[in-house]
Amino acid sequence: MKTMDAKLAFAMPGTMMDVDLTIGMIFEHILRNNAEREVVSRNDDGSIFRYTYGDFGKRVAQLAHALVELGVKPGDRVASFAWNNHRHLELYYAVPMIGAVLHTTNIRLFPEQVAWVFEHAGDTLAFVDTSVAPAVAKAMATRPDFSIPFVTMGARSTELPDAYDYETLLAGKPTTFDWPQIDERSAAILCYTSATTGDPKGVAFTHRSTVLHAFAAGTVDALGIGQADTVMPVVPMFHVNAWGTPYLAPMIGAKLVMPGPKLDPASIIELVDAERVTMSLGVPTVWLAVRDELEKRDGYLPSLKNLVIGGSACPPSLFDDLKRRGIQTIHAWGMTEMSPIGTTSRLTSSLSDATPDEQRRKLLTQGRFTALVAWKLLDEAGNEVPHDGKTPGDLWVRGAAVTASYYRVGSDLPCFADGYFHTGDVCTVDEFGYMQIVDRSKDLVKSGGEWISSVDLENMLMGHPAIREAAVIGLPHEKWVERPVAVIALRDGQAVEESAVQAWLAERIAKWMVPDRVIFVEAIPRTGVGKFLKRDLRKQYESLLLPATTP
Numbered sequence: 327m328k329t330m331d332a333k334l335a336f337a338m339p340g341t342m343m344d345v346d347l348t349i350g351m352i353f354e355h356i357l358r359n360n361a362e363r364e365v366v367s368r369n370d371d372g373s374i375f376r377y378t379y380g381d382f383g384k385r386v387a388q389l390a391h392a393l394v395e396l397g398v399k400p401g402d403r404v405a406s407f408a409w410n411n412h413r414h415l416e417l418y419y420a421v422p423m424i425g426a427v428l429h430t431t432n433i434r435l436f437p438e439q440v441a442w443v444f445e446h447a448g449d450t451l452a453f454v455d456t457s458v459a460p461a462v463a464k465a466m467a468t469r470p471d472f473s474i475p476f477v478t479m480g481a482r483s484t485e486l487p488d489a490y491d492y493e494t495l496l497a498g499k500p501t502t503f504d505w506p507q508i509d510e511r512s513a514a515i516l517c518y519t520s521a522t523t524g525d526p527k528g529v530a531f532t533h534r535s536t537v538l539h540a541f542a543a544g545t546v547d548a549l550g551i552g553q554a555d556t557v558m559p560v561v562p563m564f565h566v567n568a569w570g571t572p573y574l575a576p577m578i579g580a581k582l583v584m585p586g587p588k589l590d591p592a593s594i595i596e597l598v599d600a601e602r603v604t605m606s607l608g609v610p611t612v613w614l615a616v617r618d619e620l621e622k623r624d625g626y627l628p629s630l631k632n633l634v635i636g637g638s639a640c641p642p643s644l645f646d647d648l649k650r651r652g653i654q655t656i657h658a659w660g661m662t663e664m665s666p667i668g669t670t671s672r673l674t675s676s677l678s679d680a681t682p683d684e685q686r687r688k689l690l691t692q693g694r695f696t697a698l699v700a701w702k703l704l705d706e707a708g709n710e711v712p713h714d715g716k717t718p719g720d721l722w723v724r725g726a727a728v729t730a731s732y733y734r735v736g737s738d739l740p741c742f743a744d745g746y747f748h749t750g751d752v753c754t755v756d757e758f759g760y761m762q763i764v765d766r767s768k769d770l771v772k773s774g775g776e777w778i779s780s781v782d783l784e785n786m787l788m789g790h791p792a793i794r795e796a797a798v799i800g801l802p803h804e805k806w807v808e809r810p811v812a813v814i815a816l817r818d819g820q821a822v823e824e825s826a827v828q829a830w831l832a833e834r835i836a837k838w839m840v841p842d843r844v845i846f847v848e849a850i851p852r853t854g855v856g857k858f859l860k861r862d863l864r865k866q867y868e869s870l871l872l873p874a875t876t877p
């Protein structure tokens with residue numbers, strides 16, 4: 327099908343109603359059909375808050391009144407800086423339903439970046455969990471010339487003394503709201519993602535893309551959440567809408583459990599058990615720690631049937647260990663730019679008679695594309711490669727929930743071409759449609775689900791007086807899946823210790839971004855056109871960070 331031609335259109339009377347696909351539509355459905363189901367949320371102090379979707383709806387209306395009273399207008403951006411909890415869920419609905427845009431800010435960005443994204447997004451107000459207020463105060467201290475009003479959620483914060491208090495704002499407000507009609511193509515949520523270099527880039531989801539994503543991600547062969555499920559997103563609500571679950575689970579009528587700030591394995595195990603969680607979602611690092619804890623206790627989580635693991639490749643050992651404890655892993659791949667779910671690994675009919683080993687191999691791929699995602703796999707000359715499960719190609723995607731540009735950056739970038747978006751993932755696709763990531767063409771390292779820009783680190787390292795050139799690569803790591811390692815060549819006559827390079831970096835960037843190792847070489851291998859041969863470096867040092875295997 328041609329994608330960029332003018333559309334054929336003819337108006338025939340007697341077709342469907344012109345109903346906008348909006349978050350308000352999901353909200354209304356929840357209240358009419360699922361009002362009795364529960365939302366459970368862990369507070370900052372570890373205590374549990376619990377209410378029904380019916381009561382949630384009343385507080386969403388109260389929050390909408392508070393937003394209007396604070397002067398929030400349609401089109402305004404309102405930031406959240408919060409864990410997965412019930413107040414954040416209320417913001418997910420009230421802000422877009424009054425026509426404003428919720429900017430879900432990543433609480434793991436370093437202070438300068440937090441201030442930068444607040445300003446870049448043009449946020450007029452920011453809602454902050456008290457437990458992370460110190461991070462916001464630190465961010466604002468980097469930019470004394472810039473300020474926005476804050477609302478704190480939880481106990482009052484000494485770090486943000488002038489902030490409004492969330493509960494005081496809601497108290498006494500009417501529990502219904504005269505919601506405005508909203509055009510489905512209006513922005514609803516704004517989420518920044520790391521770029522290979524420089525500042526993060528904003529992706530603005532519309533009402534329409536959010537609803538369509540919920541429907542596509544909700545199909546049985548995708549996330550397959552049912553009304554009887556109890557769903558616990560561990561993946562943060564500040565990272566691509568917790569993979570759509572804050573809209574999908576309530577829409578389906580599933581009970582929603584939100585772990586708040588307590589993401590240590592013991593707290594997760596306790597919450598899954600206490601609330602009888604049947605499905606959870608998150609990056610591998612969290613589940614590697616849960617797996618270790620379960621093995622230490624020889625414990626089981628009998629209610630937990632399905633675990634969606636994505637954001638980074640699921641280690642096969644994790645898949646196997648969880649399976650032994652009765653938990654089925656659904657491997658998922660996606661991107662902020664895709665709202666995010668692109669693929670999920672479920673067995674197709676053609677594999678029903680396959681050997682367990684063959685089935686396991688397919689389930690360990692990133693899976694099959696949802697119906698909302700058109701894709702193509704291209705070689706360097708731009709030709710489609712065979713879908714034989716062997717030939718790698720650059721993955722390009724297109725769809726109603728794929729971004730067409732970056733907020734205030736635009737679409738004049740090489741990653742947008744011919745109506746498709748270049749993912750930066752290098753993959754194979756087999757004859758059954760299973761996609762497997764084999765490499766990454768974007769120069770980023772993903773550690774514990776968070777991005778680190780190799781290029782930024784390299785530029786910083788090359789600013790060190792003793793360093794001539796530096797290449798930063800991501801290497802496999804047992805806990806974080808991937809960690810950065812710097813390969814450096816020193817200037818003539820210079821000498822510097824590995825630990826001194828790391829300490830020098832730690833003064834300039836967040837500690838978790840400092841490379842685990844610094845390797846000294848005479849010269850960094852380069853391609854014919856002078857680019858670092860990172861693929862070779864990754865191969866050469868593949869097992870550097872892994873525990874030594876005993877022969």
Ligand code: AMP
Binds near residue numbers: 519636637662663749
């Ligand atoms: P983000 O926008 O931060 O969610 O990152 C999206 C990127 O994370 C993708 O383009 C991949 O490079 C990587 N990614 C996401 N899910 C997976 C997965 N299941 N396996 C390997 N890489 C993944």
